Amino acid sequence: MSKSLHQSLAGAALPPSLWAATATEAAPTPPCTESKTVDVAIIGGGYTGLSAALHLSEAGVKVCVLEASEPGWGASGRNGGQVIPGLKYDPDQLRVMFGSAKAEGLIDTIGKAADTVFDLIARHNIDCDAVRNGWIQPAHSAAVMPTLEKRAAQWAERGAPIELLDRDAVARRIGTSAYVGAWVDRRAGSIHPLKYCRGLARAALAQGATIHGRTPVIKLERQGQRWLLHTEQGAIITAERVIIATNGYTGSLWPQLKQSVIAANSFIVATRPLPAALGDSILGNKEVVSDSRRLLLYYRRDAEGRLLMGGRGPFPDPQGPQDFAHLERSLALLFPQLADVEYEYRWAGRVAITRDFLPHVHEPAAGLTIALGYNGRGIAMASTMGRCLAQRLTGDGTASASFPFPISTIQPIPFHGLQRFYIAAGVAYYSILDKLS
Numbered sequence: 001m002s003k004s005l006h007q008s009l010a011g012a013a014l015p016p017s018l019w020a021a022t023a024t025e026a027a028p029t030p031p032c033t034e035s036k037t038v039d040v041a042i043i044g045g046g047y048t049g050l051s052a053a054l055h056l057s058e059a060g061v062k063v064c065v066l067e068a069s070e071p072g073w074g075a076s077g078r079n080g081g082q083v084i085p086g087l088k089y090d091p092d093q094l095r096v097m098f099g100s101a102k103a104e105g106l107i108d109t110i111g112k113a114a115d116t117v118f119d120l121i122a123r124h125n126i127d128c129d130a131v132r133n134g135w136i137q138p139a140h141s142a143a144v145m146p147t148l149e150k151r152a153a154q155w156a157e158r159g160a161p162i163e164l165l166d167r168d169a170v171a172r173r174i175g176t177s178a179y180v181g182a183w184v185d186r187r188a189g190s191i192h193p194l195k196y197c198r199g200l201a202r203a204a205l206a207q208g209a210t211i212h213g214r215t216p217v218i219k220l221e222r223q224g225q226r227w228l229l230h231t232e233q234g235a236i237i238t239a240e241r242v243i244i245a246t247n248g249y250t251g252s253l254w255p256q257l258k259q260s261v262i263a264a265n266s267f268i269v270a271t272r273p274l275p276a277a278l279g280d281s282i283l284g285n286k287e288v289v290s291d292s293r294r295l296l297l298y299y300r301r302d303a304e305g306r307l308l309m310g311g312r313g314p315f316p317d318p319q320g321p322q323d324f325a326h327l328e329r330s331l332a333l334l335f336p337q338l339a340d341v342e343y344e345y346r347w348a349g350r351v352a353i354t355r356d357f358l359p360h361v362h363e364p365a366a367g368l369t370i371a372l373g374y375n376g377r378g379i380a381m382a383s384t385m386g387r388c389l390a391q392r393l394t395g396d397g398t399a400s401a402s403f404p405f406p407i408s409t410i411q412p413i414p415f416h417g418l419q420r421f422y423i424a425a426g427v428a429y430y431s432i433l434d435k436l437s
Contacts, residue, residue: 014070017078017347018270018302019194024127027202029071029213032235038064038210040393041229041239043217043253046076047378048245048371050200050211051120051386057207059394064237065209066229068216072197074249075378078349080268080298080310082288083379084135084188085114088357091154098406109388109404111158113380114187116387121191124206126199128191129303134287135188138170138179144292145181152183161186174289175282176334190288190300193379200383220253227367241393244370245386247378248350254370259412260360261352261373267313269327270345271338273305282307282335297330306344307331318348351376355413359385361405369393370410 045067163184219230229237290298299309354373362370
C-alpha cells in the first residue's frame with residue numbers, strides 16, 4: 001500500500017484551539033519501537049478507536065492502538081463538544097430506507113448514543129466539563145417548523161424526553177429573537193472534547209490496552225490468518241483483527257477508502273468569557289444549539305462562559321482570522337448585544353461526510369473492519385460505534401447478527417479529486433435553499 005495521510009501526521013503538534021489550551025495533561029503514549037503480537041490492532045486514536053480499545057480491553061482482549069500523532073489530534077480534539085444522539089435522518093425515514101425490522105436496532109442504538117458518552121464519563125470518572133442539559137434545534141423560518149415538530153414527535157413516541165418551544169420561549173432560552181420556534185432533546189449535552197478523548201485513553205490504558213502515539217502505519221498486509229501492520233519506526237504489529245478508524249483524516253492505507261468520504265472543514269470561533277450580566281441572557285441553562293439551516297450554525301457556552309460558534313468554511317485549512325469572518329458576522333447577527341465582543345480562539349478540523357449521510361462500516365477483507373463518516377455527530381456516534389465494534393469482534397454469531405449498522409462495500413465518490421469544488425457548489429446550493437426557506 002502507498003503512504004497514507006496517517007503517516008504524514010507523525011510528530012505533528014496538536015493544532016492550536018480552545019481545547020488544546022485548556023485540556024488536562026495527556027497520558028503517556030510513546031511511539032512503538034518494538035514489534036509485538038496482539039489480538040486486535042486499531043489504527044486511529046480518536047473516539048472510535050479509543051472507545052473500541054476500552055471496550056475490547058474490558059472484555060479481556062489484547063489491544064494495541066496506533067496513532068500517527070497523538071490521541072485527539074484530529075476531529076476528536078477539535079470539534080464543538082456537542083453530544084447529540086441520532087443521525088441526520090429521523091426514525092420514520094430510516095424505516096423507509098432499511099425496512100422496519102432492520103431499522104429498529106439502528107434507531108434504538110442511535111437514540112441511546114449520548115447515553116454511551118455520559119455512561120463512559122461516569123463509569124471511568126472522566127473529568128471533561130460534562131453537562132447534560134439538552135440540545136435545542138431552532139427553526140430559522142416558519143416553513144421549517146413542521147419538520148421539527150414531526151422529528152420531535154417521532155422521538156417522543158420512542159420515549160425520548162422532548163419539548164417544543166414557541167418564538168418567545170426560544171428567545172428566552174437562547175437569548176436571540178432570530179428563530180420562530182424549536183424543539184429540545186434533553187438526551188443531549190456537552191463536553192470538553194479533548195479532555196474526554198484523553199479520558200478515554202487513560203481508561204483504556206488502565207484496562208490494559210497499549211496506545212502508541214507518533215506511530216504512523218505505513219503498510220498493512222495479510223499473512224496467513226494474521227495481519228501485519230508496518231510502522232514508520234520499523235516495528236511490526238501482528239494481529240488477528242484490525243480496525244481502521246481514521247475518519248476525516250483517512251489517507252491511502254486501504255484502497256479507495258479516502259475517496260469514499262468528503263473531508264470538509266468545520267470552523268469554530270470562541271469569544272472571551274462573557275461578563276455575567278451579558279452572558280446570563282445567552283444559553284443560561286447551558287444547552288447546546290444547532291439550528292435548522294442546511295448550512296447550520298452550532299453554538300454553546302463552555303465551562304468558563306465563552307460562547308462558541310461553529311459552521312462550514314472553505315475547503316482549505318484557515319490561514320488567518322479573516323477565514324473566520326463569516327462566523328463572527330453570524331454571531332453578531334444572532335446576538336447583537338455581542339457586536340463588540342472579543343474573540344480568544346479560532347480553529348478548524350475535518351468532518352468526514354458520506355454521500356448518504358450515514359456512518360459507513362466496511363469489512364473488505366477477513367479480519368479487517370473499517371468505520372468512518374459521522375457527518376458532524378461524531379462524539380456520540382463514534383463513541384457508540386467503538387462500543388458496537390467491540391461487541392461485534394468479541395461476540396458470537398448472535399452479536400454479529402445484532403450489529404446495528406449496515407455493512408457496506410467501499411464506494412469511492414466520483415471525481416473525488418474535485419472535492420473542494422463539491423464543497424463550494426454544495427455551500428452555494430444550500431445557501432440558496434436556506435434563503436428560499
